Amino acid sequence: MNENEAPSPQPSPAGGRGSDFRPRVLVTKIGLDGHDRGSRIVAAACRDAGMEVIYTPPWQSIPAVVKLTMEEDVDVVGISSLATDHLIVPKLMTALREAGLGNVRVVVGGIVPDNEEKLLIEAGVREVFHPGSTMDDITTRIRDYARESRRAAADAEVKT
Amino acid sequence: MNKPIDPTILTGATSPARERWERDYGADIGTDRAVENVSGIPIQPLYTADDRAASGNDDALGYPGQPDYTRGIYATMHRGRTWTQRQLVGLGTPADYNQRLLGLLDRGATAVSLIPCNSVYRGYDMDSVEPELLGTCGVVVNNADHMDRCLEGVDVGEISCAMNDPSPFTLLAFMLVAAERRGIDWKRISGTSNQSDYLSHYVANHMFYRLSLPGARRVLMDHIAWCRQHAPRWNPMSVVGQHTQQAGATPAEAMAFTLSAAVQNAEDCIARGMNPDEFLPRFTFFFDISLSFFEEIAKFRAGRRIWARLAKERLGAKSEKAGRFKFHAQTSGVDLTRQQPLNNIARVTAQAMAGIFGGLQSLHTDAYDEAYATPSEAGARIAVATQNILREEAHLTDVIDPLGGSFYVESLTDQMEDKIVTIMRTIDEAGGMYKAVESGLVQRMIGASAMRFQRKVEAGEQVVVGVNKYQAADDFANRPPVERPDAAAMRRHLDAFRDAKAARSSSAVAQALDGLTRAAETARGNVFGAVVDGARAGLTNEEICTRLRRDLGFGQPLVII
Numbered sequence: 001m002n003e004n005e006a007p008s009p010q011p012s013p014a015g016g017r018g019s020d021f022r023p024r025v026l027v028t029k030i031g032l033d034g035h036d037r038g039s040r041i042v043a044a045a046c047r048d049a050g051m052e053v054i055y056t057p058p059w060q061s062i063p064a065v066v067k068l069t070m071e072e073d074v075d076v077v078g079i080s081s082l083a084t085d086h087l088i089v090p091k092l093m094t095a096l097r098e099a100g101l102g103n104v105r106v107v108v109g110g111i112v113p114d115n116e117e118k119l120l121i122e123a124g125v126r127e128v129f130h131p132g133s134t135m136d137d138i139t140t141r142i143r144d145y146a147r148e149s150r151r152a153a154a155d156a157e158v159k160t
Numbered sequence: 161m162n163k164p165i166d167p168t169i170l171t172g173a174t175s176p177a178r179e180r181w182e183r184d185y186g187a188d189i190g191t192d193r194a195v196e197n198v199s200g201i202p203i204q205p206l207y208t209a210d211d212r213a214a215s216g217n218d219d220a221l222g223y224p225g226q227p228d229y230t231r232g233i234y235a236t237m238h239r240g241r242t243w244t245q246r247q248l249v250g251l252g253t254p255a256d257y258n259q260r261l262l263g264l265l266d267r268g269a270t271a272v273s274l275i276p277c278n279s280v281y282r283g284y285d286m287d288s289v290e291p292e293l294l295g296t297c298g299v300v301v302n303n304a305d306h307m308d309r310c311l312e313g314v315d316v317g318e319i320s321c322a323m324n325d326p327s328p329f330t331l332l333a334f335m336l337v338a339a340e341r342r343g344i345d346w347k348r349i350s351g352t353s354n355q356s357d358y359l360s361h362y363v364a365n366h367m368f369y370r371l372s373l374p375g376a377r378r379v380l381m382d383h384i385a386w387c388r389q390h391a392p393r394w395n396p397m398s399v400v401g402q403h404t405q406q407a408g409a410t411p412a413e414a415m416a417f418t419l420s421a422a423v424q425n426a427e428d429c430i431a432r433g434m435n436p437d438e439f440l441p442r443f444t445f446f447f448d449i450s451l452s453f454f455e456e457i458a459k460f461r462a463g464r465r466i467w468a469r470l471a472k473e474r475l476g477a478k479s480e481k482a483g484r485f486k487f488h489a490q491t492s493g494v495d496l497t498r499q500q501p502l503n504n505i506a507r508v509t510a511q512a513m514a515g516i517f518g519g520l521q522s523l524h525t526d527a528y529d530e531a532y533a534t535p536s537e538a539g540a541r542i543a544v545a546t547q548n549i550l551r552e553e554a555h556l557t558d559v560i561d562p563l564g565g566s567f568y569v570e571s572l573t574d575q576m577e578d579k580i581v582t583i584m585r586t587i588d589e590a591g592g593m594y595k596a597v598e599s600g601l602v603q604r605m606i607g608a609s610a611m612r613f614q615r616k617v618e619a620g621e622q623v624v625v626g627v628n629k630y631q632a633a634d635d636f637a638n639r640p641p642v643e644r645p646d647a648a649a650m651r652r653h654l655d656a657f658r659d660a661k662a663a664r665s666s667s668a669v670a671q672a673l674d675g676l677t678r679a680a681e682t683a684r685g686n687v688f689g690a691v692v693d694g695a696r697a698g699l700t701n702e703e704i705c706t707r708l709r710r711d712l713g714f715g716q717p718l719v720i721i
Contacts, residue, residue, distance in 0.1 A: 032278035084296035113642035132627040
């Protein structure tokens with residue numbers, strides 16, 4: 001699980017473990033809830049998987065998350081939601097786009113009912129991780145999404 | 161991982177029968193697997209009378225209702241008075257809450273528990289948060305009128321009410337004002353300030369925000385002193401082990417942190433000149449019950465007797481009542497799975513049984529749908545039925561401490577006790593619980609344990625049915641769409657609240673706010689008394705919290721990963 005381990009023999013186009021690629025990940029909680037066991041574990045797992053992790057206490061406002069995403073040059077924003085705070089994630093998606101951060105990939109982890117997961121995906125959330133997801137799975141996907149995010153940012157730059 | 165069974169574990173091998181069993185066991189099992197409980201205690205394949213003798217704890221177990229209370233804090237325990245069936249409820253508007261509450265009481269719940277909306281927990285009113293989040297996790301109660309509506313048709317002079325109500329305890333203040341309006345004497349009010357333990361909030365991060373660490377410490381003392389004088393049947397101190405265990409602490413750690421927090425709070429009370437024989441009988445505890453069945457039973461039995469000794473020896477209480485370890489417990493939501501959610505009913509049943517055998521006084525059973533949604537009414541109904549079945553069909557209340565004397569349970573109780581006491585010593589060496597949370601020591605211990613457990617699950621060492629073993633295709637039919645509070649009703653609730661706020665006399669509001677400041681500014685003032693006065697004058701939750709945050713400092717938890 002560590003970036004310093006021997007490089008993977010098979011190069012993976014979507015961000016294998018052996019590359020020098022170091023995703024920048026913001027792990028945070030927006031809204032009103034403070035249950036942070038999940039966000040702490042995921043943050044530690046991302047760090048152990050060789051990513052740059054920016055971690056905040058819970059209860060961040062949407063503008064605060066947008067600001068941090070911009071200032072820290074974040075590839076992937078991970079929102080942990082255990083108590084319905086995912087309901088304002090669509091607002092976060094809009095705010096990120098309006099700030100010109102449409103390339104940033106957003107993932108949500110925690111308690112999200114099926115019918116509301118659909119709404120989140122429609123709003124642009126890349127993936128929702130449910131209880132029972134393994135850390136290996138989560139970190140692999142976040143790495144993939146970080147690559148996507150950088151490609152999207154590069155494409156956007158070419159266009160402008 | 162696998163290792164041959166350690167012959168030294170099998171102590172006292174003297175009898176021929178014993179020797180034969182050891183031979184047969186060794187031959188049959190081949191390479192034995194090492195078994196360890198979550199708290200890190202090695203578990204043997206068999207326990208006998210020799211194990212208890214070997215533990216060195218040969219105190220007689222004694223009788224229920226007598227110190228050290230290993231077998232229970234009352235002479236009759238569940239045979240006389242079964243546990244209080246206390247389901248956490250909170251959803252939507254006060255009218256929604258009231259309807260759900262009356263339904264639960266009809267179906268056998270015997271006490272009230274109120275869980276407020278997270279906005280309330282955070283110290284905000286409904287007009288200053290994202291409207292999407294209102295009432296999704298608890299009832300939106302911002303003033304005394306709202307509380308009155310929540311408890312309409314409930315005799316608060318008779319039924320015990322638990323308020324999930326961190327410092328500065330606005331919900332209790334609202335309830336007292338509602339009772340006063342109905343002409344109910346506060347001396348009759350019973351129940352618990354369910355989350356008054358600011359230390360556990362600070363550590364486990366759930367809802368710590370309202371006041372700074374020293375501010376919360378001060379207000380808790382005011383709260384305990386005020387209740388003793390004005391609402392003597394109210395339990396102002398609920399020491400919480402549930403938060404830390406849900407956040408990842410092992411059962412032994414959770415018990416140790418809770419007892420250390422109780423000692424800290426009790427010593428603070430003593431420093432303030434209060435008498436332990438007077439305030440300790442109003443201390444209660446609140447725990448998590450995980451699926452580690454025997455470990456949980458042993459945790460509760462060990463905790464009970466450690467507390468009895470602490471009350472007497474360390475805190476200097478003289479009355480036996482002061483050492484009674486009264487606790488409410490909630491089945492662990494962390495153990496529930498989103499996959500195959502109906503399996504959660506079986507999990508909750510096993511958890512509840514562990515709590516009952518552990519000698520609890522009050523129980524909340526989780527709804528099976530908690531791992532994917534805020535519990536539905538149907539889910540909550542099954543959770544109540546589970547308690548009714550265990551009590552009245554399975555006859556779990558017929559015999560007091562039915563596992564007492566079990567070689568395994570008694571040995572494990574002894575070993576858990578040793579483990580808990582060792583952890584408490586670490587906390588003491590760090591200067592007590594207040595200092596140990598301020599420095600982050602406790603947070604680091606919990607983080608390490610959470611990670612250890614997660615790794616065990618991912619390695620398959622800890623089986624989770626339907627998650628890392630016995631997986632089945634996802635059955636969406638078992639997860640019906642989640643309904644959120646009715647937006648139109650919430651909008652009306654919000655409009656009415658705005659109108660009511662605007663209709664108040666601004667000078668009366670200013671005066672009530674000044675009352676808070678005056679109480680906070682002087683060591684002799686009682687902040688909680690001022691909160692009650694403010695609630696009576698129509699102050700809202702946010703107004704009270706904002707003013708006290710200004711005067712006593714804003715709370716930020718210490719985050720360590």
